[in-house]
Amino acid sequence: MQATGTSHQALQAIWKTVRAIPRGQVSSYGTVAKRAGLPGRARLVGYALKIAPSGLPWHRVVAAGGRITFPKTSRQFAEQRKRLRAEGVELTGGRVVSEASISLDELLWKRP
DNA sequence: TCGCTGACGCATT
């Protein structure tokens, strides 16, 4: 790892943002990307999560609208749903209830 | 160096 310096910073920014997500709350890739200073690079967030270190609350990151991107048959789908429910996040099928994903832009990232 | 791929987002059909 060396040339990854530039993006490495972006990855850390993404991880930092993900860690900043309060328990019982979820955020979307696009929101995280934007908050990490990478607007429009939601895919980078996906990559960041893929290579994310253990301990990162990746399960708090869902697709736009609070939808889970994984197929229902996926093991991660079940795990993410399980973890979210364990934190008090309500889920309906493969989607997070609006209350949890409520205006992320308003509840979360409220910068004074 | 070039080209494909991709934990996505959004518009459209």
Next chain:
DNA sequence: GAATGCGCCAGCG
């Protein structure tokens, strides 16, 4: 509601 296409651009072979 589900499927498809296009865009954004950083990794990786």
